[in-house]
Amino acid sequence: MAVLALQEARAWAAAAAVPDPEVPCVTVADLGILRWVRLQDGVAVAGVSPTYSGCPAVLAIELAIDAALREAGFEPRIERLLSPPWTTDWITQEGREKLRAYGIAPPVAGGGKASLFQVAEVACPRCGSGDTERLSEFGSTACKAQYRCCACREPFDYFKCI
Amino acid sequence: MAVFEAVLELADDHLVLGHRISEWCGHAPMLEEDLAMPNMALDLIGTARTLYAHAGALEGQGRGEDELAYLRGEREYRNCLLVERPNEDFAHTMLRSLYFAAFMRPYWLAVLAQSVDEVLRGVAGKAEKEMAYHIRHAGEWVVRLGDGTEESAARMLAAVEALHLYTEELFESSAVAAVAEADGVLPPRAQMRAPWQAVIAEVFEQALLAVPQGGPVLRGGRQGLHGEGLGHMLAEMQVLHRAHPGARW
Numbered sequence: 001m002a003v004l005a006l007q008e009a010r011a012w013a014a015a016a017a018v019p020d021p022e023v024p025c026v027t028v029a030d031l032g033i034l035r036w037v038r039l040q041d042g043v044a045v046a047g048v049s050p051t052y053s054g055c056p057a058v059l060a061i062e063l064a065i066d067a068a069l070r071e072a073g074f075e076p077r078i079e080r081l082l083s084p085p086w087t088t089d090w091i092t093q094e095g096r097e098k099l100r101a102y103g104i105a106p107p108v109a110g111g112g113k114a115s116l117f118q119v120a121e122v123a124c125p126r127c128g129s130g131d132t133e134r135l136s137e138f139g140s141t142a143c144k145a146q147y148r149c150c151a152c153r154e155p156f157d158y159f160k161c162i
Numbered sequence: 163m164a165v166f167e168a169v170l171e172l173a174d175d176h177l178v179l180g181h182r183i184s185e186w187c188g189h190a191p192m193l194e195e196d197l198a199m200p201n202m203a204l205d206l207i208g209t210a211r212t213l214y215a216h217a218g219a220l221e222g223q224g225r226g227e228d229e230l231a232y233l234r235g236e237r238e239y240r241n242c243l244l245v246e247r248p249n250e251d252f253a254h255t256m257l258r259s260l261y262f263a264a265f266m267r268p269y270w271l272a273v274l275a276q277s278v279d280e281v282l283r284g285v286a287g288k289a290e291k292e293m294a295y296h297i298r299h300a301g302e303w304v305v306r307l308g309d310g311t312e313e314s315a316a317r318m319l320a321a322v323e324a325l326h327l328y329t330e331e332l333f334e335s336s337a338v339a340a341v342a343e344a345d346g347v348l349p350p351r352a353q354m355r356a357p358w359q360a361v362i363a364e365v366f367e368q369a370l371l372a373v374p375q376g377g378p379v380l381r382g383g384r385q386g387l388h389g390e391g392l393g394h395m396l397a398e399m400q401v402l403h404r405a406h407p408g409a410r411w
Binding site for chain 1: 201212280289295298299
């Protein structure tokens with residue numbers, strides 16, 4: 001039993017270290033995309049939750065986790081988990097700090113419930129000012145919006161809440 | 163079989179609208195919108211893929227998402243007419259998205275709360291949130307254009323006149339959808355009328371637009387009776403797969 005737990009921890013560590021292909025400053029574990037890794041009959045099964053329905057990185061992420069587990073000596077299998085749906089609330093505290101340090105404002109908690117035209121207040125990841133404005137709901141990837149800081153004048157990405 | 167066909171209707175709505183919106187890629191009036199359009203198209207196509215895969219499993223004939231999307235002709239497509247309407251200009255495109263998303267958001271919420279189908283509940287949990295920001299994005303454009311210049315307001319008005327007659331079909335359940343609804347798989351479409359009207363009324367008020375009342379209704383998509391544009395769209399979408407059967411990226 002202890003050996004199994006140890007092996008599982010090793011498999012988790014290998015899969016968890018995979019960086020997100022579109023936001024490489026954070027890992028799939030930081031983002032909460034990698035839900036669990038279980039050893040079942042000698043196969044390392046990784047539960048992966050896609051972020052957006054049409055996220056083009058889903059396949060790349062699954063292949064990278066598959067490769068990482070293989071490299072660590074496991075026979076991998078990826079299980080795509082639709083339910084419960086991934087939410088930005090699953091991004092770890094460490095992940096949020098990494099995003100901020102990278103220049104991406106982390107999601108504001110509960111912002112996914114914003115009403116029709118309400119926009120959550122987003123703090124600038126560079127100077128911390130709350131005086132920011134949204135340039136576009138859509139940024140370089142499906143999960144990000146474009147903002148501008150009115151205090152330091154820097155544009156930045158905001159990791160949208162869903 | 164009826165449930166398979168009902169899920170196929172939903173999948174077709176998402177793929178056709180997703181493809182239509184993707185036609186803006188590289189043509190949108192500014193960079194932000196050029197990014198926004200493919201992003202929203204991907205949401206819809208991603209949802210369609212899961213729905214096609216699920217429909218294929220329900221059918222049990224070995225057809226997967228590619229067979230269902232690429233190897234059916236226009237008469238076999240079951241999407242509502244609204245989603246296949248051509249892009250025309252930004253006013254038409256945004257109003258079409260607003261009409262669709264304002265219907266789908268409460269629809270997915272009802273699926274999430276009531277459906278006996280676990281896969282559909284999984285799809286709904288994601289899609290509901292995406293529809294919320296599609297409403298926001300399209301709604302903001304409808305307001306901007308409706309309450310904009312003389313030119314933009316005239317275009318918005320023309321879009322309302324052109325698209326309103328396709329909205330009624332959203333609330334109608336086909337025979338196969340009625341079976342899926344009776345089985346508790348899908349929620350009754352007519353139930354979405356009140357929440358849909360609430361969103362449209364709120365946006366139109368800010369956009370200085372009047373909500374059309376009554377008037378003619380066009381329907382037929384659920385029976386495979388489509389406008390001329392869908393065949394052209396499918397021809398472009400399917401040509402590669404038909405020329406190279408089984409082609410993979």
